[in-house]
Amino acid sequence: MKISSNGRMCSFCGRDDANGTQFSGELGALICGDCVERYHNILAAPSAPTSTVTADPWQSMSTEQLLATLPLISRSSAQTSDFLITSVGVLRSRKASWAKIGRSLGVSRQAAWERFHRNYEEAPAPVEVLAAESVEQAEPVE
Numbered sequence: 642m643k644i645s646s647n648g649r650m651c652s653f654c655g656r657d658d659a660n661g662t663q664f665s666g667e668l669g670a671l672i673c674g675d676c677v678e679r680y681h682n683i684l685a686a687p688s689a690p691t692s693t694v695t696a697d698p699w700q701s702m703s704t705e706q707l708l709a710t711l712p713l714i715s716r717s718s719a720q721t722s723d724f725l726i727t728s729v730g731v732l733r734s735r736k737a738s739w740a741k742i743g744r745s746l747g748v749s750r751q752a753a754w755e756r757f758h759r760n761y762e763e764a765p766a767p768v769e770v771l772a773a774e775s776v777e778q779a780e781p782v783e
């Protein structure tokens with residue numbers, strides 16, 4: 642899925658969209674064209690060393706190298722969190738209940754509401770959420 646690059650970054654190398662970089666991705670992870678090519682070459686190499694697949698990359702990094710990655714990891718995490726917030730917002734605009742959203746995330750409807758409701762203009766009190774969705778609770782689990 643091609644994704645708008647406005648304010649985005651590659652989840653693999655940290656490149657931002659300053660130079661018109663385009664991204665592909667899903668589930669909150671984005672990848673730039675250079676990384677697609679790089680990882681394609683790694684995976685397509687007939688003699689790819691297995692250590693590149695099994696070793697955690699941070700194990701071979703110096704402390705300074707690892708420290709330098711922290712801001713990128715933090716930005717990538719925030720970007721993924723934004724995707725989650727946006728997805729929940731789309732579901733709410735489609736009238737998906739907090740109970741359904743909570744079930745999808747493996748949490749209660751109250752926990753889902755508490756985690757996400759501040760991101761949207763809607764902000765019913767918890768008691769109203771419980772009352773409005775109480776009918777749904779009697780529905781069979783999908």
Ligand SMILES: [Zn+2]
Binds near residue numbers: 654
């Ligand atoms: Zn990249």
